Amino acid sequence: MSKKSTISHIPVGNGDMTLMKIASNDTYHYVLVDMHIRQNGESDDDKCDALSSLYDLLDKDDEGRPYVDVLILTHPDEDHIRGFRENFHSGSPDDYVEPKDGENGKIFVREIWSSPLIFRRKSKNNSLCKDATAFNTEAKRRVELYKAEKQIGKQGDRIRLIGEDEDGKTDEILDIVYQNEDVIDTLNEVYIKELSARVLGPLADDEFEDNTSPDKNRSSIIIQWGLASHGYSSPSNYILLAGDAGVEVWDVLWEKYKNNTDMLQYDILLAPHHCSWHTLSHDSFSDSDNPQVSEDAKSALGEARPGAVIVSSSDEIKDDDNDPPNYKAMKEYESITEENDGTFQCLADYKPSSGKAPEVLTYKLTITGPQEEAKTSEASSGTAKKAARTAATGTLFTGAGNAIGHG
Template sequence: MFANVKGPSFIFWPVGTGDTTTIVVSETEVVQIDINDKQMADEEGNEHIPIVDELVAKLPEKGGKPYLSCFILTHPDLDHCRGFADLLDRVTIGEIWHTPRIFREYEDECDLSDDANAFRKEAHRRAERCIEKGGDPGEGDRVRIIGYSELFEPGERYEGFPQDEFYTRPGQEVTMLDGVDARNRFHVFVHAPFKQGLADARNETSLAMRVIIGSPGNIMNGLFLGDLSYPTLMQVFEETHGHDNEGMLQWNVLLSPHHCSKKAMYEDNVLQEDVMREFADSQLLPGYIVASSNEFPQSNSAGDNPPHRKARNRYEEIVNNEFLCTGEVSTPQQVQPIIFSVTANGIELDIQDYEMSEIAETTLAAAVAKARGNNAPPATKVGFGAG
């Protein structure tokens, strides 16, 4: 169990430059947004956690197997779904959420990673179960499609899909979690993807959402924007303002888009101050910004992938409390996530000593030994978690 958390929590895991966020809603309800089970052990050590192993060890159990209430895929890039096939094999997942983008690429499987294809196959299976049942197929088979799609139209593949229950569009709210009304502890407002961007690059079709956890009068707001860049981010803000939904932009914790990419606030190397004002205006107290990435370089060269130092500098100018990087909080000596919890005293940041599970420690030790040239075979499988 997640004994380290003090209450409903957002957990940002050290997995390199990629997104892996766990939301602990209650003792029995856990949500996972994206996964990047990547180990990069070297002779200096490894600050990345074997996340599938850790989830298997820490998730609540149901029917004798680790149980994840919901897995949410923002978009099917590898650094957001690496390890999904292993997770699906070892954990019962009550429901999955995804955008239609995973279907748009079904004719070109070579463009998707093995894990993305595993997710797509599972999404198809669940959608077909929903159609077969004509409604809720039950835990382990539920799927929610978020965005716009022609798949549900007469004659298309998912004609008959129960849209009233499992189809959500931007501007709508979700308070059901794995078949249960959880509105008193879990609330999602969907911001994107937009209908007019269906054919855009994968990053711009990311699922963007505001998530609230906690109990009435004692909540925490998280803003998760996938890998969106400046134009689409501004569309999120403008659409939300246009529908008088400003409250749905508020955040205590902001996961910086695209692993703290400068593309969130720069165009042609020019700072776009309007998006920075939007981020600042929607920030609450306390306010934290997280980069899910490796540690930052002192500077970047043209063409460098995220994280970008200049983006971090801009976020640090607006953040109310603190800017944190998963790859800097976690070290080879103390592998640990960044945890924000809702407690009786309000929102608390916890980056103290984290007790990693024995199976994750074993996998990590084997990866480090292998990287150092140990000729003995590792005790457990590495790379996508032990299987």
């Protein structure tokens, strides 16, 4: 049976960790977007073991190293990069340390996608956590290698930048820079005919009307992933991943694309900033008696295709004043999915095996849209985590086996 592309949302509380397995020529290409991996000793019975879940989803290369083809950091907040130093290899590929018997090796990163703006704007307003500093150091190492060699290096040394740096700092390396509205069809320098990933952000400073210093969340990398089913080239699945992009970003994107809304369409949306109210409103939820939704921002986030899923990578959403996740924001997203016969799914509530801990939510990306991958209870099956799962079902909206999207 030919391989099928999937997207897996790993539950990590208020944080993001998304793995796409993109199938092409019967080969998987692994793309990890953000991570929030708790340190050893912090796991609880009611929390998903994110690191073990990631290892279960990955393969090893010919040298026995678990790997990702592309690692993307949308922005350097700790809840998007936690665990990088301890669990991912940095430095020259030649310095990779083989694990001891019975242990998992560090994850080998073949190619990094990063943005200089996410670090520049972060440093103006907030200090970097240790994991973000380590990631930035590794990204700079790879950029300097490219500058010295004037060509893409070997796996483990590769980097692509999303957006230009300020003051012309990337002018001499534009060959490795993806600009906004560019369509990407390569991963780790391999052409993928099933892939059409469109860059939507980070936005440049001059795209915002105000003159204030750009907030770090404005700088989040935003990509609309168009993915065809294996063997096809026309996308049948659209996934919108946007880090912590706030309301100002979505206002601008709506103004840019309100006459070309295909640029914002999705079958799966990861609710930005863990279902925060600040993604949908300029009003403070805690300081305002009647906070109002920005209609432009909601319109930009409302281009759901039939049967679309909005996923909240967050803690449990309660009817209280927390933000994120925010109950009123959830209700706004639910109004979008209800209008399009879709669903809203909070990862903290996804427990199909009826255990205490939330589980990885995976969708197969098929020719008729995403299908939720069914889970088999470990208690009843006695299988290990990596045992084969049952066929995908579409019971969220229609009969078993039907795709959730495209009506």
